[in-house]
Amino acid sequence: MKLSTRGRYGLRAMFDLAMNQSQGPVPLNEIAGRQNISESYLEQLFAIMRKAGLVKSVRGAYGGYLLGAPSDKIYIGQILRTLEGNIAPADCVSNEDAPECLDADACVTRMIWEKIRDSINQVVDSITLEDMVRQQKKIDHENYKKGIENNSAIQCNG
């Protein structure tokens, strides 16, 4: 029941991008360095996200990536679904290659999976990248007042 690295790295990378794109396009090697993720692996993830419109690319020297929309319009559910496919605990409630059950309306187990699926989606579709940025700035500010060094570059390995 874990997300794969695709979803986890992808969200961290998008959050990094949201925090750092004010100066213009952010090259992948910077994100890869800060987040400690292989650059060539990130390339693949960004290719997928670019096709989905989540990021825009600027080619050539001094190029890089920009968010495809304002950060308060990008929900983390969009990111996770783009990279992981539909988020669901079982195929029969995923709407993708949905191998329809024989008697879905009467399947109580299926109803459980639906509830889990819906509760996950409710969480990820209520949080935007902007929410994360605001939260990070709040933490940094509180730590600054306490005299704690800013460690916000250090991310979870999650």
Place this chain on the structure above:
Amino acid sequence: MKLSTRGRYGLRAMFDLAMNQSQGPVPLNEIAGRQNISESYLEQLFAIMRKAGLVKSVRGAYGGYLLGAPSDKIYIGQILRTLEGNIAPADCVSNEDAPECLDADACVTRMIWEKIRDSINQVVDSITLEDMVRQQKKIDHENYKKGIENNSAIQCNG
């Protein structure tokens, strides 16, 4: 972000047991047959659940398995956690082999994983096997009134 067959088969098997244990111990081959799951694979799952106290076994001829507690005391969260390990979208919020983050309190991404984890657990820890049994009986009764044949033996492949 899928559950493995351990959790899915396990829940289906436990639900099956809850529906059928009124006549005494239920042998695995019956559950395996009804749920279309390999009997030897089910053996492994039941061994794990027996050690966790979720089921009791009765050996010998006419033996089989019984629930380890009344069905309204067995939450599906217990079943899933026993078979799958802690339910969490990322290792850093799983409390298991938790490789603690460098600066967990300041990691916004981690907070997202916590929210997802908590929302899943809230669902699975609020539903008991008895809830599922009641729901199934309700469906069967409604279908009976409508003159629809009872298909409750047919389970999702989920």
Place this chain on the structure above:
DNA sequence: GTTAAAGTCTAGTAATTTAGTCGGGTATTG
């Protein structure tokens, strides 16, 4: 126009996990 910094694209592959199978036990009962 050359060069260096970037993104683009396609394959391939090593490691890990999953989802079982297999074969032999041991306990209990009719």
Place this chain on the structure above:
DNA sequence: CAATACCCGACTAAATTACTAGACTTTAAC
């Protein structure tokens, strides 16, 4: 004592994951 059923550990095939490699294209600056 034979049938039934749980118990246990080792093994394995298939799938998925998490990358890596390398060739190519685009653009800015000199």
